[in-house]
Amino acid sequence: VPVQSSYTVTGMTCGHCVSAVTAELSRLPGVSDVQVDLAGGVVVVTSAAELSGDDVRAAVDEAGYALIP
Amino acid sequence: VPVQSSYTVTGMTCGHCVSAVTAELSRLPGVSDVQVDLAGGVVVVTSAAELSGDDVRAAVDEAGYALIP
Numbered sequence: 001v002p003v004q005s006s007y008t009v010t011g012m013t014c015g016h017c018v019s020a021v022t023a024e025l026s027r028l029p030g031v032s033d034v035q036v037d038l039a040g041g042v043v044v045v046t047s048a049a050e051l052s053g054d055d056v057r058a059a060v061d062e063a064g065y066a067l068i069p
Numbered sequence: 070v071p072v073q074s075s076y077t078v079t080g081m082t083c084g085h086c087v088s089a090v091t092a093e094l095s096r097l098p099g100v101s102d103v104q105v106d107l108a109g110g111v112v113v114v115t116s117a118a119e120l121s122g123d124d125v126r127a128a129v130d131e132a133g134y135a136l137i138p
Contacts, residue, residue, distance in 0.1 A: 015133075016085030
């Protein structure tokens with residue numbers, strides 16, 4: 001059963017930012033879907049198994065944004 | 070002698086936006102340099118000859134932003 005996890009990401013201001021975060025998170029093993037609400041800074045990731053928080057944080061950081069907290 | 074023209078562009082919010090506008094304007098014939106001040110929304114284009122305002126407007130529009138006025 002896929003797992004959905006929700007994260008808050010700061011610094012996204014436009015569709016390009018959404019694309020960058022989506023692309024980086026999509027690269028994590030087992031991730032099947034990434035949905036970003038730009039206005040709220042909420043990112044919902046669907047994955048085959050629970051993701052490591054460190055991996056998610058690293059991916060968001062790689063995209064140029066920050067995971068909260 | 071190269072010509073420098075300054076434009077005001079709205080809607081740019083981040084470095085990705087700057088890159089998109091820079092890329093589109095750089096494609097115009099004769100353009101040798103594009104400098105964007107994100108905070109001020111000011112774009113300075115250096116070109117071999119004076120650019121058509123319509124071409125500049127179309128390039129900015131293609132990038133997803135708007136030239137003012």
